Amino acid sequence: MLLPYFAADRLEAGCDEAGRGCLAGPVFAAAVILPPGFSSPELNDSKKLKEADRNSLRAMIEEEALAWCVANFSVAEIDKYNIFQSSYRAMHRALDGLDERPEFLLIDGKFFIPYGEMPHACVIKGDGKYQSIAAAGILAKTHRDEHMRVLHEQFPQYGWDTNAGYPTAKHRNAIEEYGATEHHRKSFRLLKDGKQYSLFGE
Numbered sequence: 001m002l003l004p005y006f007a008a009d010r011l012e013a014g015c016d017e018a019g020r021g022c023l024a025g026p027v028f029a030a031a032v033i034l035p036p037g038f039s040s041p042e043l044n045d046s047k048k049l050k051e052a053d054r055n056s057l058r059a060m061i062e063e064e065a066l067a068w069c070v071a072n073f074s075v076a077e078i079d080k081y082n083i084f085q086s087s088y089r090a091m092h093r094a095l096d097g098l099d100e101r102p103e104f105l106l107i108d109g110k111f112f113i114p115y116g117e118m119p120h121a122c123v124i125k126g127d128g129k130y131q132s133i134a135a136a137g138i139l140a141k142t143h144r145d146e147h148m149r150v151l152h153e154q155f156p157q158y159g160w161d162t163n164a165g166y167p168t169a170k171h172r173n174a175i176e177e178y179g180a181t182e183h184h185r186k187s188f189r190l191l192k193d194g195k196q197y198s199l200f201g202e
Contacts, residue, residue, distance in 0.1 A: 002128070003129055004131055006121055006130065010104055011033055011103045013031045013098065014033075014131070014133035014134070014136045015029065015032075015133070016136040017029040017030075017140055018144045019144050019165065020083055021167070022185075023166070023171060023175070024184045025151060025164070025183055026144070027072060027073050027090055027144075028070060028143055028147070029087065029091040030143070031098055032068045032135040033065060033068070033102055034061075034064075034065055034131055034132050042057060043134050043135060044134055045127040045134060045137065046134070046137040046141040047141075054141060067098040068136075068139060069095070072144070072147075078187065079187040083188075088113040091107070092113070094136075105120035105121070106120070106121055107120055108123060108127050108136070109124065148160040157177075158171055158178075172190070172192075176191055
């Protein structure tokens, strides 16, 4: 059972991202404030859940949360700022979109760019420890997967409906065969053996 809060009697927002290690597509982030007394035994790290369970939990989170928001940072922004900066900036965008202002932030991972003066705690593997971080991870993951399925309709050869842009063998083979798209991250190593430059004509 995940922990309900870091400290009682304050509004805490959990934040998590999805897509940081992908070769294609934006990085998504979510911020979630759960209501006092919220409890769901099914809630867990999104990576440990089946797709159907993630989708079911997404609907429940979006219905029951006091506030939630999902935001993203584009491929162009990732290439400009780097993926780590982009992940934290996407979290800031999600926090900007909340209807309620939290008093404290719970961040999944080791690092974070401070959000103004708001206090925060970074929690390694926090999506497997705290409900609000797990909820944010589920929203970020499901919204991003949905986005990548839309892109898949335009570029089916890369298999984004199943790999969501992650560096699977099928994805890398398709990049080598068909080249890169505008949705691929130029700042990432898309191919091995020095073939990267030929993809973007650099």
